[in-house]
Every structure is written in structure tokens, then in C-alpha cells.
Amino acid sequence: MNKEVLIQQVGEVFVNNMPFNQLLKIAVVSLSPEHAKIAFPWQDVLIGNPAQKILHGGVISAALDNVGGMLAAASVIDKLSDVDIGSVQQKLATLGTIDMRTDYLRPGKGEKFIASATLIRSGNKVCVCRMELHNEQGVQIAFGTGTYLVG
Amino acid sequence: MNKEVLIQQVGEVFVNNMPFNQLLKIAVVSLSPEHAKIAFPWQDVLIGNPAQKILHGGVISAALDNVGGMLAAASVIDKLSDVDIGSVQQKLATLGTIDMRTDYLRPGKGEKFIASATLIRSGNKVCVCRMELHNEQGVQIAFGTGTYLVG
Amino acid sequence: MNKEVLIQQVGEVFVNNMPFNQLLKIAVVSLSPEHAKIAFPWQDVLIGNPAQKILHGGVISAALDNVGGMLAAASVIDKLSDVDIGSVQQKLATLGTIDMRTDYLRPGKGEKFIASATLIRSGNKVCVCRMELHNEQGVQIAFGTGTYLVG
Amino acid sequence: MNKEVLIQQVGEVFVNNMPFNQLLKIAVVSLSPEHAKIAFPWQDVLIGNPAQKILHGGVISAALDNVGGMLAAASVIDKLSDVDIGSVQQKLATLGTIDMRTDYLRPGKGEKFIASATLIRSGNKVCVCRMELHNEQGVQIAFGTGTYLVG
Secondary structure, three states, X not given: OOHHHHHHHHHHHHHHOOXXXXXXXXXXXXXXXXXXXXXXXXXXXXXXXXXXXXXXHXXXXXXXXXXXXXXXXXXXXXXXXXXXXHHHHHHHHHOEEEEEEEEEOOOOOOOEEEEEEEEEEEOOOEEEEEEEEEEOOOOEEXXXXXXXXXX | OOHHHHHHHHHHHHHHOOHHHHHOOOXXXXXXXOEEEEEEEXXXXXXXXXXXXXXXXXXXXXXXXXXXXXXXXXXXXXXOOOOOHHHHHHHHHHOEEEEEEEEEOOOOOOOEEEEXXXXXXXXXXXXXXXXXXXXXXXXXXXXXXXXXXXX | OOHHHHHHXXXXXHHHOOHHHHHXXXXXXXXXXXXXXXXXXXXXXXXXXXXXXXXOHHXXXXXXXXXXXXXXXXXXXXXXXXXXXXXXXXXXXXXXXXXXXXXEOOOOOOOEEEEEEEEEEEOOOEEEEEEEEEEOOOOEEEEEEEEEEOO | OOHHHHHHHXXXXXXXXXXXXXXXXXXXXXXXXXXXXXXEEXXXXXXXXXXXXXXXXXXXXXXXXXXXXHHHHHHHHHHOOOOOHHHHHHHHHHOEEEEEEEEEOOOOOOOEEEEEEEEEEEOOOEEEEEEEEEEOOOOEEEEEEEEEEOO
């Protein structure tokens, strides 16, 4: 199995096998070892503020953490010399978020939201990603920085 | 209306008027101008990891952000000289999370989760809170630090 | 006095009136309400690691905090309707870093270091900046995110 | 050589072999695999603010990073099964700060400053520490959270 196929499967695992991501209706837009992009639609259940129709801060953090973790996974798999399913599953089983910072810039208003991630540190044990959340009109809602254990 | 009653109403707003918090089934355990504690039960929809039955990282961040924001709100209302409903609503309307860091310590396993917050900086414009998440057995799952705009 | 002159004076205050910045030999490269750039040379006294000739992490954080704070100051002064010296001094006296995150990417090796900042949130009470540190060869050493009280 | 002696040597390396720490006049107060405490005196060269006689934010971050890194080192050495000098040096050579957050609570005023660290996550690859800075009168100046690569 080649790496490109494996990386697409990582995306599918994030979308299909995680109940909370299914609740958020997350879809993978693109995924490579250097960049990742996901999208999710507005839903009333995601409202955080009673007075305004805006996303809950926790939903924003969840989306940023997702796209960063997905990119960390893709990056790790891309570096594997041995691309059998066993090595991949072993790598993914140990992957986890160590810490994450979210900077909330503007109210989470929109019909559709796009979260993207870029790798800023790619190591054998730890990856660091920078993430952004925009709405469908290109308005930036949040920034994020996440450190992931990948070794 | 006295401040104690107003502070309890802040807790009720967080629990009853925010759809995403209702989805998380959050309940207020205690709320004062110095400390806040909330709880929420395990639900399968909150699963983040396909291989293990553990909370999604975004749910953990959401719970920490909630309890920190609730404490920031209680602290601000406690400092108001004029405790009429108008002043309170004006204060709460401008309250928002500026940034937040979550440190994930252990897998989010448990039947019930308790998030607590302590005020470490209390200003007229900005509050900073430290938060913790434990399960019903007292195992600590995460730490958080949040900066809130309150002025 | 026009704003452009005032903003240049802010840079001079950071460089000339702060003993620790003089120790770091910081110079202002450019300063506007949207971007700031400073530089400082290698000095043996800045070594953090005994085995390698690299910058101490605290020096890296100090440089990032400096350039972010300088930008927050320039941004605030640019928004003042009244640009007399009194208003400026009053604004600068209350300016301070609330919190900051540094992501250390690569060892701090080089002969000269350049720290730059971009404004990502510009409010009346709080500014948030993203910062980067590169060496003279364009190698990125660190990322930073800082939240500043400006109101 | 027993572990206790090795851990004391780690403290001495931080204090004696790092030029920037010598500039800060850092002394080790106590060091064990669970807690670390250092102290440093006021010096005019550490002033950050021209108007007030207070510590530069970068000095505060440096002190917090130091005490966290020292604790991470002590914790890692304590877990080594083989305590020869070679294994210790190999471990310390790879130790580094991945990311750090500082929360500035109060102006850095005082005659002497005490930075302390507690281990909140202790793994084979990554340690996370929480740090605090107080002055000689027990006034808390800052909080910190640092993630260290130790594997």
C-alpha cells in the first residue's frame, strides 16, 4: 500500500470513526504531509452564546485540534520507512495532543467553517502545527498552535 | 437583587441558554467570585478516539473554557458597584475568551467529569483563570489556562 | 506632533530606556501600526546550553515579547484621536504583556537574530500579536503568540 | 554514582555552565525528581520598564523556563535504569523546551525572586511542568507552563 493511500485513510479515520467529529459533521477537504484542511457546516447545536448566533469556543478548539492532529498523523506516516498497516496503526495509537493554544479573534459567525493546519516542527517524537479557522467568506475566526506526541 | 443571586443566575445562563453546553449536559456544582465547578456525564457521542473509549480533546477544552468563563463572569459581577440587571447584561455581553491553553495529561476516561476553575488574575478589563479536569475517581485528565476579556 | 514621529519614539523608548534590552543590544529595524521588526547580535553571554553555542530560551522569549509589545504600543498610539504626549504616556504606562506562548523550533544558532511581529487582534483593551525569530540566514528559530493589555 | 548525586549535578550544570544563567545569578534552592526551586537577586540590568523598577518579561520567562527544564532533567535522570555518566549526558543532550506559556500576574518588583516547578506530566518522551515566580515577600508575579522533550 503506498503512502498517499495511507494518508487518505488517516483522514477517513478522523471523519468516520470518531463520534464527536461526526456530530460536528467534519469533512476532509485536503490532506498531505505538509498541509491539512477540513470543513464543517453551521448547526444550531453548536451555539455557545445565548445572545448571539455564534460557535461555542469549545467547538472552535475541537476543529483546530482535529486538523492539527490529522496533519501530525499524515506527517508521521509519510516518514515511515515501512508502510505496512501494522506500523501505521502502532504510530497512530500513540499519537495524541500534548498541549494546545487557541486565540479567539472574531465571533464564530458563518454558514460553513474551514480549519487548516501547517506543520511548523516535524520530529520523530513531537510535531508542532499552526492552525487557522475561517468562515465561508474568508473571515478569520481563530488561530491555534498545537503540540502533538507522535513517537 | 443581591450579588449572590445574580451570580447563581450567571451559572444558569451558561447551563440553560447555550445549546452546546446542553449537548454536553453540563451542570453547575458551585459558583462563587473565586471558584467555579461544573460536572458532565460520559456520553458515547463525546468519543474522540476510535480505538479507545475516551473524550475528544475538543470536549475537554470546551469544558475547561466553560468553567473558566463562568468564573470570570461571576468575578466581574461581584465587582460591580451597581447590581441592576442592565449593568450585568452589559458586562456579560462583552465577556469573551481571548486565548486558552489546554494541557492534556491523561486519557479522558470516566463516567463523570468535574471541571473546576480558580481566579489567578482579576482585573477590570482582563481575568485569567486556571482550570482542571478530573474524572469521578479523582484522576486528573487536563489542565487549562484561560484569558478572558471582561471590561 | 504627528503619529509617525510618535511611533518612532515608541521604538526608541524600547531600545534606549530599558536596561535589559540594552544588554541584548536590540535595535529597531522597522515599526508601523501593523508590523514591527527588531534585531540583535550574537553575544557569548546569551548562551543557554553548555554543550552547544546556542541562545538561552529566555533570550528568545524576551526578544519575541519585545517585538510584540512594541507593535502593540505602535498600534494603540495609531488609534489615538488625541496625539499629545500626555495621552501617549498614559497609554504606554498601562501597556503590559498578559500572557505569551513561545514555540521553540530549532536551536538558536547564528550571528544576528531578527524578531518580527504581526498584529492578529487589535482592540481598545487587548491586542494579540504573532511573532517569529529568524537568524541572519533566514532559518526560523521560534514562533510566539502574545496577548497585551493596551486599554 | 547514585541518582541523588547525579540530580544535584544537573542543578550545578544549569547554574555554572550556562552563561545567561550566571548573568541572572541563579542559585539552586532545592531539586528532586518531583520539585525544583531556584532563586535570583534583583539587578538593575534586569529592568524591563523605563518608568517602573520592575523585571523585564523576558527575565521572568527565562527564570520559569530554567526551573521547569531543571525539573524535567531531574525527573528523566531519576527514571534511568542505568545511571552511568554516559547515559545521563546522552539524555541531557536531547533535552529541550518544546513550548512554554507565561502568564504575567503582577509587576516584577522585589529584592529576591524565587521560581519553583512541579511536574504535571512525566513521560519517556515528554514532560510538562507548571512553574511559579514569587518575590521574597511571597507575592506571586507569574505562572508558567512548559512542555519539554526528554526522550
